[in-house]
Amino acid sequence: MKVKVIPVLEDNYMYLVIEEHTREAVAVDVAVPKRLLEIVGREGVSLTTVLTTHHHWDHARGNAELARLRPGLAVLGADERICALTRRLVHGEELRGMRCRWVAVACAWRAQLSKCIRAWSRPWKVFCGHEHTLGNLEFAQKVEPGNDHVRAKLSWAKKRDEDDMPTVPSTLGEELLYNPFLRVAEEPVCKFTGKVAPAEVLEALCRERASFERAAEPLQPQARALLALQWGP
Ligand SMILES: [Zn+2]
Structure with missing residues (x-):
């Protein structure tokens, strides 16, 4: 296959x-x-x-x-x-x-989905729908600055980005080491959000991720725009 x-x-x-x-x-x-x-x-x-x-x-x-x-x-x-x-x-x-x-x-609720995912088998491959790995890992580093798995994966993802290569697939086992959304019970993630209950940690992470996205990428569409037509002097 x-x-x-x-x-x-x-x-x-x-x-x-x-x-x-x-x-x-x-x-x-x-x-x-x-x-x-x-x-x-x-x-x-x-x-x-x-x-x-x-x-x-x-x-x-x-x-x-x-x-x-x-x-x-x-x-x-x-x-x-x-x-x-x-x-x-x-x-x-x-x-x-x-x-x-x-x-x-x-799953109607993100907390439920996160629970489902954590119950699956670690060698399962993860193929995501968007190439957001770099931004996701930069956010992960903000959440857990001391996590070596985040640091290593981020430097790998930067290299993939420079080479214009996809970062898929990862494995579920890997994601559990660096993806804060699957680490809601870990102490540094709780500390970052200021919450303890996993559902509340997850909601706080989602809010933080959304504002991180807006702050990090406002200029992207302009940077990617190509000249399609020009007229006049
Ligand atoms: Zn989409």
């Missing part, structure tokens, strides 16, 4: 999971169908299923077009709002196809 990562839009990832034995493939979060079908064609695989993590346009907007282009395609996800859904997965449902397990998680 292999997983192809396909960067699209500003910093989104689509994934194509290929079972080499059967030449069947599952796509995850199809935002740009044309780009996905190019890769499907190049790999010479048969696309059977689309999995959509959530209904936001940058993860689900290609479903309707893809379903039109590929009649019979299964479009799966855990939320009714996902465009062109053919079957809604229930919380905890496992799809056993290929050589991996797909577990649907429909």
Whole structure:
């Protein structure tokens, strides 16, 4: 089995999971169908299923077009709002196809989700929907300045960024060492937030992360803008 990562839009990832034995493939979060079908064609695989993590346009907007282009395609996800859904997965449902397990998680509360994740197996690979690793680790360093795992991963992520290479996948075991959102019971994380109850620590982290984002990245769209047209002297 292999997983192809396909960067699209500003910093989104689509994934194509290929079972080499059967030449069947599952796509995850199809935002740009044309780009996905190019890769499907190049790999010479048969696309059977689309999995959509959530209904936001940058993860689900290609479903309707893809379903039109590929009649019979299964479009799966855990939320009714996902465009062109053919079957809604229930919380905890496992799809056993290929050589991996797909577990649907429909958690209404972040605290619940964090608990679910911590119960999973540490070697599990983590493929995220956006390339936000650098910003996430800079925030992690602000939360836990003394965490060596954060420092090491951050210097690795900077190198990946310079080389314009994706940082996915990580493993759940790794994330538990440096991701503050999975470390809500750790003393330095509690101290940073000034809270003790895990749900409150998590809420405080989310608020801090949102303001950290705004402070760190206000100039980014301008820095990335390309000149499309110029007229006059
Ligand atoms: Zn998104």
